[in-house]
Amino acid sequence: MMDSCPNRSSDLSVTEETELGTIKKHKEELLEDIQRLKDEIAQVFEEIDSFQQGQMSKVIQRDKDLCIGRKKFNMDPNKGIQYLIEHKVLSLNVQDIAKFLYKGEGLNKTAIGDYLGQREPLNLQVLQAFVECHQFANLNLVQALRQFLWSFRLPGEAQKIDRMMEAFANWYCQCNPGVFQSTDTCYILSFSVIMLNTSLHNPNVKDKPPLERFVSMNRGINDGGDLHEDLLRNLFDSIKNEPFSIPEDDGNDLTHTFFNPCREGWLLKLGGRVKTWKRRWFILTDNCLYYFEYTTDKEPLGIIPLENLSVRKVDDPKKPNCFELFIANCKGQKIKACKTDGDGKVVEGKHQSYKISAASSEERDLWIEAIRTSITQDPFYDLVAARKKKIANKK
Numbered sequence: 001m002m003d004s005c006p007n008r009s010s011d012l013s014v015t016e017e018t019e020l021g022t023i024k025k026h027k028e029e030l031l032e033d034i035q036r037l038k039d040e041i042a043q044v045f046e047e048i049d050s051f052q053q054g055q056m057s058k059v060i061q062r063d064k065d066l067c068i069g070r071k072k073f074n075m076d077p078n079k080g081i082q083y084l085i086e087h088k089v090l091s092l093n094v095q096d097i098a099k100f101l102y103k104g105e106g107l108n109k110t111a112i113g114d115y116l117g118q119r120e121p122l123n124l125q126v127l128q129a130f131v132e133c134h135q136f137a138n139l140n141l142v143q144a145l146r147q148f149l150w151s152f153r154l155p156g157e158a159q160k161i162d163r164m165m166e167a168f169a170n171w172y173c174q175c176n177p178g179v180f181q182s183t184d185t186c187y188i189l190s191f192s193v194i195m196l197n198t199s200l201h202n203p204n205v206k207d208k209p210p211l212e213r214f215v216s217m218n219r220g221i222n223d224g225g226d227l228h229e230d231l232l233r234n235l236f237d238s239i240k241n242e243p244f245s246i247p248e249d250d251g252n253d254l255t256h257t258f259f260n261p262c263r264e265g266w267l268l269k270l271g272g273r274v275k276t277w278k279r280r281w282f283i284l285t286d287n288c289l290y291y292f293e294y295t296t297d298k299e300p301l302g303i304i305p306l307e308n309l310s311v312r313k314v315d316d317p318k319k320p321n322c323f324e325l326f327i328a329n330c331k332g333q334k335i336k337a338c339k340t341d342g343d344g345k346v347v348e349g350k351h352q353s354y355k356i357s358a359a360s361s362e363e364r365d366l367w368i369e370a371i372r373t374s375i376t377q378d379p380f381y382d383l384v385a386a387r388k389k390k391i392a393n394k395k
Contacts, residue, residue, distance in 0.1 A: 065089050074108040074296050077115035098129030110295050112152040117160030131167045136175040142193060142238040144172050149244055156261035162383055165190055181223035184391055188221045191384045193235055201243040211236050261285035263370040268357040272350045284374055302339035311371045319357040321364040326353040
């Protein structure tokens with residue numbers, strides 16, 4: 001007899017087959033969930049890669065802007081800071097700018113000093129914040145000055161020096177209350193120490209001052225009273241044993257010559273043989289006028305000794321605000337100057353006169369006055385004399 005029940009494809013019961021179907025369905029759903037998770041993970045990784053590439057691109061662009069900004073700063077500090085702010089490398093916050101200058105990475109220290117010495121409101125605020133980046137607490141005055149004068153090159157103009165040393169003296173006295181009777185005392189003694197450094201360590205100074213002279217020149221500066229001789233002796237010995245280390249990161253092999261110049265800045269100079277105007281960085285110091293292509297150059301393009309020269313205002317049809325260096329009463333005689341030729345060799349200059357153009361009539365007049373008085377005047381002595389007079393008037 002034939003079996004009337006249909007043949008089964010397996011030995012599973014109906015219940016088991018139902019459960020198997022449910023398992024297969026769950027497996028398909030699980031595989032779909034796994035695939036969906038894989039797709040989502042892949043998308044997340046893609047977004048992360050895109051974000052990282054974007055961030056990397058921003059970092060690369062920022063580094064590029066920073067590099068360009070540093071170069072611009074070294075050539076023109078105001079334009080460099082403006083560029084860095086416009087490209088969001090720096091903010092307008094004075095603390096941000098001050099810390100950037102204090103770190104000084106890739107910055108020419110002559111340019112830092114030039115920026116800090118300016119009297120625009122932003123520059124004055126940055127100067128104050130820059131000074132406060134220094135930690136002067138529990139340092140004697142020489143130690144503090146070593147740190148301060150290493151962070152930039154002190155400019156040559158008396159007004160700039162005055163502002164910067166005033167800021168230094170105020171901050172030193174805040175960090176070390178009770179050391180001096182007033183900031184004027186700190187101010188005068190700071191200049192005295194700087195001048196002592198020059199007198200003791202400049203080979204051109206034959207008369208080296210003894211301790212007694214240093215003590216004598218600082219009498220009465222502590223609000224009319226004298227500073228303790230032990231303090232002055234310690235400062236004297238410190239400078240005598242170790243001169244100030246002057247910043248040389250700008251590659252200038254003549255750094256010691258250009259420390260505290262009488263004046264420095266950008267001017268236009270008319271060529272001798274080829275009559276074209278070229279922008280040059282000029283430094284006036286030690287009765288010589290030096291000019292460079294850039295502030296970061298290792299050697300000057302030319303040196304003009306000012307001995308036996310005269311200076312005067314002149315008119316030029318192509319350039320305003322001109323002045324001229326010339327030899328009075330010796331028409332046709334060449335000025336004893338030297339310059340670097342195209343091959344890098346130092347050769348004798350061929351100028352019978354030097355015609356130079358300033359950015360403004362005021363700047364021209366300041367250069368003329370500085371050149372005329374560079375032999376006999378030292379801004380340090382004038383600043384100290386004015387401050388001593390101020391103390392004397394308090395009595």
